[in-house]
Amino acid sequence: xxxxxxxxxxxxxxxxxxxxxxxxxxxxxxxxxxxxxxxxxxxxxxxxxxxxxxxxxxxxxxxxxxxxxxxxxxxxxxxxxxxxxxxxxxxxxxxxxxxxxxxxxxxxxxxxxxxxxxxxxxxxxxxxxxxxxxxxxxxxxxxxxxxxxxxxxxxxxxxxxxxxxxxxxxxxxxxxxxxxxxxxxxxxxxxxxxxxxxxxxxxxxxxxxxxxxxxxxxxxxxxxxxxxxxxxxxxxxxxxxxxxxxxxxxxxxxxxxxxxxxxxxxxxxxxxxxxxxxxxxxxxxxxxxxxxxxxxxxxxxxxxxx
Numbered sequence: 001x002x003x004x005x006x007x008x009x010x011x012x013x014x015x016x017x018x019x020x021x022x023x024x025x026x027x028x029x030x031x032x033x034x035x036x037x038x039x040x041x042x043x044x045x046x047x048x049x050x051x052x053x054x055x056x057x058x059x060x061x062x063x064x065x066x067x068x069x070x071x072x073x074x075x076x077x078x079x080x081x082x083x084x085x086x087x088x089x090x091x092x093x094x095x096x097x098x099x100x101x102x103x104x105x106x107x108x109x110x111x112x113x114x115x116x117x118x119x120x121x122x123x124x125x126x127x128x129x130x131x132x133x134x135x136x137x138x139x140x141x142x143x144x145x146x147x148x149x150x151x152x153x154x155x156x157x158x159x160x161x162x163x164x165x166x167x168x169x170x171x172x173x174x175x176x177x178x179x180x181x182x183x184x185x186x187x188x189x190x191x192x193x194x195x196x197x198x199x200x201x202x203x204x205x206x207x208x209x210x211x212x213x214x215x216x217x218x219x220x221x222x223x224x225x226x227x228x229x230x231x232x233x234x235x236x237x238x239x240x241x242x243x244x245x246x247x248x249x250x251x252x253x254x255x256x257x258x259x260x261x262x263x264x265x266x267x268x269x270x271x272x273x274x275x276x277x278x279x280x281x282x283x284x285x286x287x288x289x290x291x292x293x294x295x296x297x298x299x300x301x302x303x304x305x306x
Contacts, residue, residue, distance in 0.1 A: 033299045043292055074093065079274065106250055106257075107258070119225070123182060126187040128140070141187060156239050159172070161248065167249075170243055178236065182232075238282065245262045257282050
């Protein structure tokens, strides 16, 4: 993964207990986070580029000049800048700009949806393991360790190989790949927070376990978990593209950046720029998510001086 769980967990102080001691005129935690993000030009530029990519994918039917699935054999392999085809055409004469716009839909879906589901499932399991400890922790974390015996890409390939090709199976395989690391980061930060004074005070006052988890633990562990999940989106996009490139992801004639790389690989000797366009978008999107994750990590690492 992009960052180790231990490093990520150690960079976020538990601040909720200290927020109660801050004078009322002091800015709140999320206000400080927002101000720090607004002073980070790299994160803002990455967010702006990512918003453009997402909007272009959402409004692809309005922006695409041609049908991404229909081509003309007489117009095949036209170079970038060809009249009527701004980014040229592929090996079957389909407009590259249209296919890249539509391809963003599947690629972004393959990156965001598995991480979102893994965040919900893995976050709940990890927080439960860290909060309750004992047998609950042992069972959850030992099962998690089994998945860590396999590299992410090999595990995704193995699951897709068993389930078969298709977008749904790709989402399932990537979700299963990302649940274990989110469980581990959630368990790590929850273990740090559960023994703090404000949690012990709430427990001594008679608060029930699930109330403690919801109102005392969750607000203090959510930030590092979200930051780590954001960094996984870029990895999910790359893994999804890799599965499609290997023929284990979505199938032709779907427009997906990894699948487009596979179909255009023979054109690298004829028109390298045209063949590289899907890869450029994969790199750009993944880089934006990584930069945003780093920006969020820095902004949320707020240590209040009391």
